[in-house]
Amino acid sequence: MRNLMILIATTMLVLSCKNSNKKKEEDSSHYSSENAVYIPNVFPEEGLTDPHVLIDNNRLYLFCGHDESWNTEEDWRMNRWEIRSSDNLIDWRKEGEILPTQTYIGDKPNCWAGDITKRDNKYYWYFSNRNHSTGVMVADSPVGPWSDPLGKPLLPAGIVGKTHPYDPAIFEENGKYTIFFGAGKYYAATLAENMISLDSDPKLIKVLGKNGKEMGTQDKSTVFKRNNIYYLVWGPKYAMSKNLYGPYEFQGAFLKGGHNDVFQWKGQWYAFIENKDISLFYRGVSLKSIHFNEDGTIRIPKDDKGYPSKGRQWDFKHSTMGWRSKQGTTLKWDKSGCIKGDIKGEAIIEGAVWTSANLSQADSIIVKFKNLSSATKGRISIASHTLGNRFWKHPEIDWDKELKIEFDIKPNNSELQVLRFKISDFGKVEESLKRLRIDPALGVTSGKWEVHYISVE
Template sequence: MCCFINCYNAQSQVQAAKSKFQGYLFTYFEGTGEAGLQEQLRFAVSGDAVNWVALNENRPVLSSVEISNSGGIRDPHLLRDELNENFLLTATDMFTIKNGWDKNTGIVMLKSKDLVSWTNSKVDLAQRYPEKFGHVQWVWAPQTIYDPKVGKYLVYFTVKFRNDDKLDFYGAYANKSFTGFEKPPRLLFSPKFGGIDGDIVLKDNLYHFFYKGNTKEGGKEIKNGIQQATSKSLWGVWKEDFKYLDAYADKGIAVEGSSVFKLNNASDYVLMYDIYTKGKYEFQTSTDLKTFNRQPRTFNKNFNPRHGSIIGITSNEARRLNRKWGGVPGNLLQPADSSETYTFRASGNPVIKHHYTADPSAMVDGDKLFLYAGHDFQGRQTSYVMKDWLVFSTSDMKTWEEYAVPLRIADFTWAKSGDAFAGHVAKRDNKYYWYVSTNWSGIGVAVSENPQGPFKDALGKPLLINKDCFASNHAWACIDPAVYIDDDSQAWIFWGNRECYYAKLKRNMIEIDGEIQKIDFDGFKFTEAPWVHKRNGIYYLSYATGFPERIAYATSKNIQGPWKYRGILNEIAGNSNTNHQAILDFKGQSYFIYHNGALQNDGGSYSRSVCIDKLFYDAEGKMHRIIMTSEGP
């Protein structure tokens, strides 16, 4: 039997165009893991239809025991209806691990309005239609397609009767509740040599029927693979094209479970199939459904899918799936523009689990704490790949709002490095200034009317460059800005790597005022990440020291020093060579915000995650060493 089918109806996508699709949902059953759990429904998502992540840690999203007669399901197919109101799912009712391959006589039909809550019905052809299907042996790989001529949904599937080796496709219109059929299924298509894993796609008023077919000589199969038939009507006559579409038919490598879906906002179609003997899923593309490129590509995934289907989904649908089962990549949860936000609840540290975030900065504005972070683009990175910055807010340190990307390195046309490194946001005169590192291109500043952005380059050039770091001779000396506005309204900026520098800022916040100074004092072993805050008349300078980095701090009664070294504040953060802190008070509690590499399972020194823990002082104003927790604040 097969593995993977999809009739991703192009018309459905057109009807749902009001809800722009940002990602993809893959419905499948598993080919590895605990045997008794393989033949159960699972979901995975992707932002690009190439890189896939399983939801619910690749555990079933619905129990086959509850939705099937056999206790297992295979070959799930998902369709968005024409009105964009419901999702229709069908699957083979079969539990081969327990019952073997000898017999299955039915399918399951499920319906949902939100992809999360489902109603289900079990349709046993032998029981419901004994006169016609009393001797049926197999009912495989059901799929659904909308028939615009009659305004109904056609469910079709492979049928094999006992004492007959022929594999044909039968179909029937679903009833209005999608719990069964209006009439007994009838023959839809009888390929010359039989076929399984059917998938029908409508393009330009022509139906394309993809299936796994074969070639026989003298009654013996000599070749098999993905074939196609076409018709102007769903009920035929179907014209077979005996050519093989997949790249493996001529190589003697078996594939099955063909599925065709259309890419979001593009003219390309994807033909995918399961190379089930090798545990691979590969695909070829086409713009006309006639000619497919001959060089297949491979899906990147953290699961081993068998026969399933793919549809396009919106950001709101992705968020709904994430709330239920978790695992949706951050790029699908993230708001697309300023008209929307994404609300999530922190579940301990790391606080943000759907992005890799680093180099936190924070500020309190009104009733909210705003958290600004760098963005490590993906897990298991081997270098810093950071192209934008992210912003979040909270009123209670538990429930968070994510906003649309407020600033990108591309917004600084002069930043030829292309690196969106650490930044710091400060508010003055009802404007918000974001000072950012761009690696060797210097420190820039962007401005916005709102704390969540969008921000735009305020200068059109860097505020500080390497030549301003007069005691340094390495390319990345001019990084990690931190801004502090003192009680007398004087703004200061601190920055550096290996050497720590500071200077006054003019009232306009986009010009240096006076000379640049270098910080030095006994015990000062500075690596990077300065941060300055003030409490009860004492200035605190915290910074990263050593490598791997710990956070140390010093105190002074004057922002220009002299500083006194006070010791280590935070030890090496888990699984990360770097650390970068923000310290502030919010609603009567002090907080220490930092990053580590502990996000499971792909975190690391280049794929970091922001964490938050409570900070405490003693009676003399010394900060207690931070206790890093998995629970968070």
């Protein structure tokens, strides 16, 4: 009997270890643990980005910049900041807006990234005036009303030489508030007790590479602390230090995406992360959980990906967002999940520019549509580009030189037609999708068309 009990106990221990190892493997290969929340795109088609978190009275307040239009072609135009709140990370309500006209910015679409914090029952919103300067607003509530007590920048241009003083991040420890800012190189300074002035001169924050040499960063830093380790994050990379002012040692990859903010919610670490919801200039926010290795480094899931990943899909569940009529047709949304139009000439529709689809990992295009015209042919044109420094400054396209896919379609057919094309069968493209154009009914000047789905995959 005693031997049987030992055998049972040993068996249970082995099974327990196997299950434990399996759980560890699952945790290391997926976004979230059993109880964590994962949302690839929190606010679809709303243009909210640059997320910044404040947790107050068991409610999470999320401050985001708003991209002005999906149809922007060559700049980041951000016309306001929006405040959302939630008590479960899933259900959200809009709490209000902050307009640039409420600040020294004036009537300009310069509402770039910021950060929110609280001190002595006052709330402070530190914001970027584009990449020119950083200002501060104050309120008695996280939802406002907000006022600009300085009427001028807290961090004016030139305060730290060549580095642009924007994209602030606030870190609080033991009642001391520190503001980080800059791009390429970060600086940090102590905020005075009134929170609208500095109590120290800005100090350079050094980030050292694996070779011990100082390295550059990007814009929008995020700073947090866990187990006596300070973390400095910029986009998809991060560094660690035992000292708030560094030097920080570069570690490698952070979770994929753009600007982010790291926080704890009910014992779980999370990051809100900028994504490319519609395009480079009309973005969104993803929510991912963060997990750590025993040495404090961040464990990156094997399936971690940005949004969207490996291509681009349009299913038209919400609106016409991301597509416009270029000529010869109307374009409107149908709640059944499609875009459609009346042909009034040589019909051409096209998607947003800079859609951030990786064509080096995509080899096919799928289109589901209805042709309610006498046309027997349609055409897809693919404008592509190679990523490089300030590539977005060149939105112009010579469509005569871009890849074209001409195809046969059934005329006057109310049935949904599904066509799939392998891109390489028609020619070569560069590494990234610049813009997609569709001629839904070649050679006719009347009739109707519907597009239900487009995928580059």
